[in-house]
Amino acid sequence: xxxxxxxxxxxxxxxxxxxxxxxxxxxxxxxxxxxxxxxxxxxxxxxxxxxxxxxxxxxxxxxxxxxxxxxxxxxxxxxxxxxxxxxxxxxxxxxxxxxxxxxxxxxxxxxx
Amino acid sequence: xxxxxxxxxxxxxxxxxxxxxxxxxxxxxxxxxxxxxxxxxxxxxxxxxxxxxxxxxxxxxxxxxxxxxxxxxxxxxxxxxxxxxxxxxxxxxxxxxxxxxxxxxxxxxxxxxx
Numbered sequence: 457x458x459x460x461x462x463x464x465x466x467x468x469x470x471x472x473x474x475x476x477x478x479x480x481x482x483x484x485x486x487x488x489x490x491x492x493x494x495x496x497x498x499x500x501x502x503x504x505x506x507x508x509x510x511x512x513x514x515x516x517x518x519x520x521x522x523x524x525x526x527x528x529x530x531x532x533x534x535x536x537x538x539x540x541x542x543x544x545x546x547x548x549x550x551x552x553x554x555x556x557x558x559x560x561x562x563x564x565x566x567x568x
Numbered sequence: 569x570x571x572x573x574x575x576x577x578x579x580x581x582x583x584x585x586x587x588x589x590x591x592x593x594x595x596x597x598x599x600x601x602x603x604x605x606x607x608x609x610x611x612x613x614x615x616x617x618x619x620x621x622x623x624x625x626x627x628x629x630x631x632x633x634x635x636x637x638x639x640x641x642x643x644x645x646x647x648x649x650x651x652x653x654x655x656x657x658x659x660x661x662x663x664x665x666x667x668x669x670x671x672x673x674x675x676x677x678x679x680x681x682x
Contacts, residue, residue: 498675502670545611545612556614556663557614559611561610
């Protein structure tokens with residue numbers, strides 16, 4: 457079946473530090489992969505996505521590359537800011553209109 | 569602007585009462601909507617798939633008689649938590665399929681059962 461495994465948090469970084477949040481997946485077909493972000497008190501927002509192998513999704517300085525050979529979609533940012541403090545969810549979906557499978561979420565706190 | 573809205577955003581109720589949560593697709597029609605439950609510091613768990621014009625499809629372990637889903641129109645799905653108990657306290661989130669494989673998530677409804 458489909459599942460997503462995400463590194464557990466919480467993660468605490470100093471401002472301008474490098475961020476990596478690991479995400480691996482299992483899927484029966486060829487999924488699309490996503491990173492969603494949830495800021496305190498708000499709903500989920502799409503951060504970036506990749507729909508096929510070797511695609512790189514990027515947004516707001518965050519990047520993730522769809523690695524089929526390692527079934528991974530790790531999230532990276534070169535220099536985090538305090539405003540990046542949030543919970544990050546890795547997710548996969550197979551096909552349009554299909555349900556999402558989420559990782560457990562990783563809480564990130566960036567301190568000045 | 570928001571693509572998916574939920575109402576209410578927060579509700580507190582007494583144990584034994586029923587609570588209705590609405591999910592509206594604002595920009596387009598949706599024959600399918602999804603309902604998730606998010607526990608504190610946990611991931612989102614799919615509860616059910618809401619289908620316009622037919623019965624909802626529930627995930628294993630979700631009580632269909634307790635969590636009633638009605639997809640009343642192409643823009644509205646409702647989740648009713650019947651005879652709520654404190655263990656039903658949670659964050660309930662709906663989503664609407666978007667273009668490609670993406671989805672739009674509602675802002676969530678926080679339910680607290682006393």
